Amino acid sequence: MGLRIFNTLSGAVEPFRPAEQGPVRIYVCGVTPYADAHIGHARPAVVFDVVRRWLERRGYRVHLVQNFTDIDDKIIARAAEVSEDPARLAERYIGRYLEAMDALGVRRADAYPRVTGHVSEIIQMVAGLEKKGYAYRSNGDVYFDVSRFEPYGRLSRRSVAELRAGARVEVDEKKDDPADFALWKAARPGEPAWESPWGPGRPGWHIECSAMSLKYCGSPLDIHGGGADLIFPHHENEIAQSEGYTGTSPFVRWWMHVGLVNLHAEKMSKSLGNVVEVAALLRSYRPEAIRLYLLNAHYRRPIDFDTAHLRAAEQAVERLENAVARLEHLREAVARGLAQPARESADNDSLVAGARRALERMSSALDDDFNTAEALGVVFEWTRGLNTALAGGSPPPTAALEAALEVYGEVRDVLGVLPPEAETSLEPEMRALVEAREAARRRRDWTTADRIRDQLAERGIVLEDTPQGVRWKRRERVRP
RNA sequence: GGCGACGUAGCCAAGAGGUAAGGCAGGGCUCUGCAAAAGCCCCAUUCGGCGGUUCGAAUCCGCCCGUCGCCUCCA
Numbered sequence: 164m165g166l167r168i169f170n171t172l173s174g175a176v177e178p179f180r181p182a183e184q185g186p187v188r189i190y191v192c193g194v195t196p197y198a199d200a201h202i203g204h205a206r207p208a209v210v211f212d213v214v215r216r217w218l219e220r221r222g223y224r225v226h227l228v229q230n231f232t233d234i235d236d237k238i239i240a241r242a243a244e245v246s247e248d249p250a251r252l253a254e255r256y257i258g259r260y261l262e263a264m265d266a267l268g269v270r271r272a273d274a275y276p277r278v279t280g281h282v283s284e285i286i287q288m289v290a291g292l293e294k295k296g297y298a299y300r301s302n303g304d305v306y307f308d309v310s311r312f313e314p315y316g317r318l319s320r321r322s323v324a325e326l327r328a329g330a331r332v333e334v335d336e337k338k339d340d341p342a343d344f345a346l347w348k349a350a351r352p353g354e355p356a357w358e359s360p361w362g363p364g365r366p367g368w369h370i371e372c373s374a375m376s377l378k379y380c381g382s383p384l385d386i387h388g389g390g391a392d393l394i395f396p397h398h399e400n401e402i403a404q405s406e407g408y409t410g411t412s413p414f415v416r417w418w419m420h421v422g423l424v425n426l427h428a429e430k431m432s433k434s435l436g437n438v439v440e441v442a443a444l445l446r447s448y449r450p451e452a453i454r455l456y457l458l459n460a461h462y463r464r465p466i467d468f469d470t471a472h473l474r475a476a477e478q479a480v481e482r483l484e485n486a487v488a489r490l491e492h493l494r495e496a497v498a499r500g501l502a503q504p505a506r507e508s509a510d511n512d513s514l515v516a517g518a519r520r521a522l523e524r525m526s527s528a529l530d531d532d533f534n535t536a537e538a539l540g541v542v543f544e545w546t547r548g549l550n551t552a553l554a555g556g557s558p559p560p561t562a563a564l565e566a567a568l569e570v571y572g573e574v575r576d577v578l579g580v581l582p583p584e585a586e587t588s589l590e591p592e593m594r595a596l597v598e599a600r601e602a603a604r605r606r607r608d609w610t611t612a613d614r615i616r617d618q619l620a621e622r623g624i625v626l627e628d629t630p631q632g633v634r635w636k637r638r639e640r641v642r643p
Numbered sequence: 644g645g646c647g648a649c650g651u652a653g654c655c656a657a658g659a660g661g662u663a664a665g666g667c668a669g670g671g672c673u674c675u676g677c678a679a680a681a682g683c684c685c686c687a688u689u690c691g692g693c694g695g696u697u698c699g700a701a702u703c704c705g706c707c708c709g710u711c712g713c714c715u716c717c718a
Contacts, residue, residue, distance in 0.1 A: 195718095204718050319713075471655085485680090
């Protein structure tokens with residue numbers, strides 16, 4: 164079976180088939196850069212990073228676009244607070260966001276369009292909607308008339324009548340109907356503004372994603388994603404605007420929504436003030452552990468943030484790393500003639516077969532709506548079997564060694580829960596200490612050997628004595 | 644109030660009709676000059692509760708209890 168993806172619009176997992184022969188076009192709603200990114204922002208970034216990596220591994224070309232909402236009320240407010248130009252403030256936080264995501268091993272998107280760079284496209288779209296009768300003017304604002312778009316509410320499964328009944332919709336006398344939403348907002352004094360057919364103003368929140376996704380991904384685009392909190396109203400409104408404007412449907416083939424990150428069973432968000440920033444987390448935890456924590460649950464499920472989960476993930480990553488280190492150490496021992504690989508045997512054939520099976524099972528897990536949790540389960544299960552097979556300490560035949568390493572290569576390349584490259588180098592000074600300890604051990608000078616071992620430990624180098632000689636690893640993270 | 648999701652071991656979590664993956668923690672053991680590190684083994688007769696359908700249910704249906712999200716800016 165091929166790749167299947169859950170579609171919010173249909174509420175079901177559907178076989179994935181891109182619209183055209185070209186690259187798979189993905190548009191992900193990014194952030195409003197007025198503060199530092201928190202773990203709730205990191206989750207969709209990491210999830211869509213895995214989505215694109217898996218699509219590529221499956222042989223698709225991918226065109227990934229993520230926007231920045233670089234002009235809105237909160238940016239203006241924040242800029243006023245710190246007396247900074249709103250555009251500069253936004254650009255500063257965009258830089259910090261990208262830095263944090265880079266650190267998490269999130270590959271860069273192909274484009275990061277900003278609202279402020281696309282005002283003319285937005286104006287054109289609003290004008291088009293007005294011409295087609297989907298929009299109306301009111302005191303310099305322009306609103307989308309929800310009643311004109313019949314399928315309104317399909318994505319979020321609610322009706323316009325329900326929305327009115329909800330009583331949580333703010334009554335605004337500028338709107339014909341409380342469910343209508345702004346396409347263009349008239350400028351207030353002192354705010355950044357652009358000239359438009361409706362006078363000076365700025366884009367409403369939702370229109371940017373319609374305009375930019377249309378420009379960069381065309382219509383229909385294959386996958387449009389974001390956090391689950393964007394389903395309504397943001398994505399619902401995007402559909403109304405985009406389909407109203409182009410006159411074609413669907414605007415998006417697959418809607419993918421990532422579950423929220425809660426803190427103490429409450430949604431994490433800047434407005435609630437209960438955020439855990441990515442940058443702060445990166446000071447205490449390795450990026451691989453943060454990714455593993457995020458990928459250990461299915462992407463649609465809400466997860467809870469807790470440092471205990473990060474500590475557990477940290478241990479889990481280490482288990483994987485140990486297996487890789489063991490394999491690489493054996494490979495090196497063979498290369499340097501310190502050990503003889505075993506001859507081909509039934510046991511080793513089964514090692515090769517086991518590696519192939521692990522790869523296949525990982526693949527079908529990821530094909531099943533990107534079930535990274537199951538894929539990780541497969542990896543750990545395979546790891547235990549591998550460790551048992553390697554328990555004797557003598558290297559398996561080269562083919563088995565390479566097959567085993569290939570599994571971890573996949574874990575590293577697709578899930579990114581292993582460091583990009585094995586840390587195979589040690590500073591010369593440290594290497595000298597390791598060698599000095601080995602010399603001391605050979606002359607059975609345990610006092611000296613133990614002293615050097617302690618010295619190294621203080622510098623974050625932990626030693627393991629194995630039948631093939633000493634092995635070292637770093638252990639320097641602080642765990643609060 | 645409306646709409647939706649979820650409730651699986653001490654914690655996290657996969658599984659969605661065929662008899663409970665995986666990780667962390669905990670316990671035991673092996674290796675070792677001693678340690679450390681690492682590895683192996685053990686750890687849910689049971690899936691919020693009560694009914695029902697079925698040869699068979701954690702998986703389907705109904706009711707109940709609980710938690711969370713959306714309905715307003717939000718990833």
